[in-house]
Every structure is written in structure tokens, then in C-alpha cells.
Amino acid sequence: MSIIKPIVISWSKDRKLYNSLKRIIGFYPGNISLYKLAFTYKSSSTESNTNSAGNNERLEFLGDAVINTVIAEHLFKVYPYRDEGFLTEMRAKLVSRNQLNKLGLKLGLDYYLHENNESRSKSICGDVFEALVGAIYLDKGIKGAKRFMIDRIMKIHVDLDEMEAIEFNFKGKIIDWCQKRKKEIEFKVLEERGQGQNTLFKIQVFIDNEGFGIAESRSKKRAEQRAAEATQETLQSDD
Secondary structure (H helix, E strand, C coil): CCCHHHHHHHHHHCHHHHHHHHHHHCCCCCCHHHHHHHCCCHHHCCHHHCCHHHCCHHHHHHHHHHHHHHHHHHHHHHCCCCCHHHHHHHHHHHCCHHHHHHHHHHCCHHHHCCCCCCCCCCCHHHHHHHHHHHHHHHHHHHHHHHHHHHHHHHHHHCCHHHHHHCCCCHHHHHHHHHHHCCCCEEEEEEEEECCHHHCEEEEEEEECCEEEEEEEECCHHHHHHHHHHHHHHHHHHHC
């Protein structure tokens, strides 16, 4: 009885969130607290709980790794005769900050955020999407994460033929932009955390010694691409 009672109370209290998540991810969540944490953006954490344990940053980190793994396996199966270069570029397109932001908006994740600041980062929906996947992984395991990513995302919201046609090289575009304007550009490693495959790279783009986009990833190349993408968005908004 001591095990069942809390679950019944939680269901009654969070019925609306349970039903909403069922519509989004395709199944009822088990540990609802994980999903609440996924929707708690770092800028909305209380003063007494501003460390990473009180917001979705850790889930975002985990979700990023899970998404990349699931997408890599999916592409490996869908394109049995394509080389590593093609698969790498396709994965990069599918996990780009812009793509994850679009997916987060399509799912309406911004509605559930514990953050209503209009000046919040443009990448917030992509961050929350990653955190949601991290929550699903911890709640339902890799099978649940795959089910969500393949059945609810890839089959419904992603057109692989369309993704193939997209030109993707944010780093190259930013370098060309700087060369045409005779500006110096540098992709600086601000921080490296962890070891081996678990190393997390934090990269920032500097143009004429002025700091622009910042991004983190377990892949240094992907972090550079994301930082370049963020820089491109900043430059376009300043035009």
C-alpha cells in the first residue's frame, strides 16, 4: 500500500500533464518528476535551486547524446549503401540547433515551459526537446527513447529527402563571410570536461576578437557547427 498510494496521488494531481505528455510522446510517462524537470529551464530555477540539479541542463546533456545515437542508428539502417561522410552530414542536419528548435515548436514544448520571459534564447525549444528525450530515456530506457524519436518524430515531422537537399555547413559559411569582409575568425575551445568519448567541448566563435555564438557537444566538430549556426543567427538579426 505504501508503494501504490503515492502513484495514485501523483496521477490525480498531474492528470493534465500526464494526458498532454501522452499526446506528445505517444505513451504515458512513469516518473512525472523527470518531465517536470525537463520543462524547467535554467533561467526559471529558484534562487535556492540554481544549480544544474534544479533545472533541465543535465537532462539536456543526456538527451543530446541519446538523440545522436538514435539518429545515427536510424540513418545507418535507412541508407545501407551510403558512406560515412554522407551519414555524418545527414545526422548533423537532423540534430542541428535550428532543426531541434523547429521540432520543439512543432510539439508545442514552449507551452509547458516554466519560463515566460519573452527575451529568452531562441534555442530554448531545442534545449527543452533534448531535455525531454533525456527524461524519456531515464523513464523508459533506450527502447522508449527510440520509440519516441522514430515513431513520433522521424515518421511524422521529418522528410529525409528534403533534409538531403538542404545545404549544411554553417562553419564554412561563417568562414566565407569573414573572408569576404577581411575579418579574422577563431573557433576557441572555452572548456573541455570529462575524458574520452564523454568529453564535452564548449566552443565559442570570435570575429575580430569579439565573442559570438557558443555551443557545447561531445563532438568538437558538432560544437563548432552549432556555434557557427548561432553566430549566423546573430549576424542575420543584426542586419
